[in-house]
Amino acid sequence: MTDKKTLFIDGKEVEFTDEPNLLEVIRKAGMNVPTFCYRPDLTSFGACRMCVVEVEGRGIQSSCTMPPEAGLKIHLNTEKTRRIRKTVLELLLANHDRKCLTCEKSGDCELQRYAEEYGIKEIRYAEKEEFLPVDDSSPAIVRDPNKCILCGACVRACSEYQGHSVLGFANRGSKTLVQPMNGRPLGQVDCINCGQCVAVCPTGALSIKSYIDDVWARITNPSMKVVAHMAPSVRVALGEMFGLKPGENVIGKMNAALRRIGFDMVFDTNFAADLTILEEATEFLGRLKSGENLPLFTSCCPGWVKYVETMHPDMTKHLSSCKSPMSMQSAVLVDLLPKALGVERKDLTIVSIMPCTGKKFEALRSELSHNNMQDTDFVLTTKELGKMIKSAGIDFASLEPEEADSPYGEYTGAGTIFGASGGVAEAAVRTAYEYATGEPLQDVDIKPLRGTSNRCRDVELDLKGTKLVVRVVSTLKEAEKSLKEIKEGKAQFALLEVMACPGGCINGGGQPRSCDDTTVKAKRAEGLYKEDKELKVRKSHLNESIQKLYSDYLEKPNSHKAHELLHTVYFDRFQNSYRDVK
Secondary structure, eight states: OOOOOEEEETTEEEEOSSOSSHHHHHHHTTOOOOOSSOOTTSOOOOOSOTTEEEETTTEEEETTTSOOOTTOEEESSOHHHHHHHHHHHHHHHHTSOOOGGGOTTTTSOHHHHHHHHTTOOOOOSOOOOOOOOOBOOSSSEEEOGGGOOOOOHHHHHHHHHHSOOOEEEESOGGGOEEEEGGGOOGGGSOOOOOOHHHHHOSSSSEEEOOOHHHHHHHHTOTTOEEEEEEOGGGGGTGGGGGTOOTTOOOHHHHHHHHHHHTOSEEEETHHHHHHHHHHHHHHHHHHHHHTOSOSEEOOOOHHHHHHHHHHOGGGGGGBOSBOOHHHHHHHHHHHHHHHHHTOOGGGEEEEEEESOTHHHHHTTOTTSEETTEESOOEEEEHHHHHHHHHHTTOOGGGOOOOOOOSSTTOOOHHHHGGGSTTHHHHHHHHHHHHHHHSSOOSOOOOGGGOOSSOSEEEEEEEETTEEEEEEEEESHHHHHHHHHHHHTTOOOEEEEEEESSTTSGGGOTTSSOOTTOTTHHHHHHHHHHHHHHHSSOOSGGGOHHHHHHIIIIIOSTTOHHHHHHHBOOOOOOGGGSGGGOO
16 A cells, blocks of 8 residues: 655645646645646646645745645735735736627636636736737637737647647747747638637637627528527537536526527437438448448537548548538528528528537638538537526526427437547447448447547447447647548448537537546536437437438438438648648
8 A cells, every 4th residue: 555645735734646736735625726828637837826826945936837746835815925926916917908898708718707806906017019910810719819828728739639730930039929920810821710819818819700780680680591400519518607607408498598588499410410320321331332442430519520631631531521510500491491481581580509629610611501501500509598698687596497399309329429539420320230231239338439539539339240449539739630440441441420619519619618627527528428318219210300301301311312311522722722822
């Protein structure tokens, strides 16, 4: 048995184990110190100096970079540490665009919060006089360099999650700034729009490009029918914006809130998740039979799709031709609702509510349109919907749950688990097994495919004598390793599920802030699996509304009509990448 390791924090003896730094030990003990640059899932950087503590015999130390040692005596709030933190805040504010009331992150800004907590009333240093232009060239993300505090969190997120390094430090000294490669606008580099940079940014330097005002304009237009549909992971995160616990399923309250805001009809993207499985499972079994273009890549994640198009265009043939659930749902609604409601397409607005900033880019893809109109008119993130609910004066927590509209709001458990890493693969296997064997799958809980911390999982499955390996990865840095295996002829897996965000859509760039709490992803995933467990039907192909859609309209999975409406094409984006800039 090893000896217990302890240190002292403000006189209190605290035990530690394998914590990587003093800051994690402090947090484990139920205490905290402020920080801008530290994120538990990223490497320690020690840039902001807000997390300083005083260590007896060692002086002032950065708690996010100093490893714990037995016997250390640490003081969190000495006169010196508080003076340093206040000075850091004053310097940051002096060099900051302080138009807080109109900032997209007002109320959710760490600089704003710490300035209040530390009682910053006056700033002794000269205010910044020259301001750089705001970059809104991206369809998903707005970059305001005047609000950047150089914490480097976005740079590390881009590099360590996606292996992409779209953002980096430029210049030296007082001229230092964070910018895209070669100083180009964000919309003109190889950004995949995942929004993880926004998720870790402590200020308004990076924010979600908002379409709230556009949606309100449609809702308040009496001649317009406005329809919403929402992704699975929104329901286990939205409640956090109203004081509810992470993972609490608020789908019923969300349906009610959307109707009170003024949406005419409310559907559920889980319906199209089930539809995706029927199309994708059929496509997968066809490829297994022919042996062509294996492994099959899932195509639900817009960041992953754009990454393949841009960085590995020779591998687009591996992508499933299925549209994402969002785009399938919108395509079905655009095709069938105008006639059902007696309106013209121009008088119908389709709003998708997603956990993902990348969906804003996906909605603009030219191939996802009918008659020169995009199938999805607007994409709102979870956070944008939360803001709309608040501005409408709705007491969200007290709302009585309501059901979505039928038939495009009905779904199975397989549809709801799409929001967690491994969920698409698990849902596909539930259906593919029964399609391939003609026998019912008795145990639908394929738990080895699940997980929010392990970013790569290989699971061998047995389709009644046919063995195949399914691989699940999250983050594109991890996906790149799998692509290398395929190109080297070493890949043993037949199906590759990729989600760009760590842990999947539950941790998308449009979700409420979770980067400081590593347990949030798991709680959100648990919320989805809980709903899956509670639903009567848990296999996509048993969704009666989906069955009726096929019998009345689509004929069968992968039919000619299904391909016209539910499948898509991909492009070689390499020629438009930053590499062509000399």
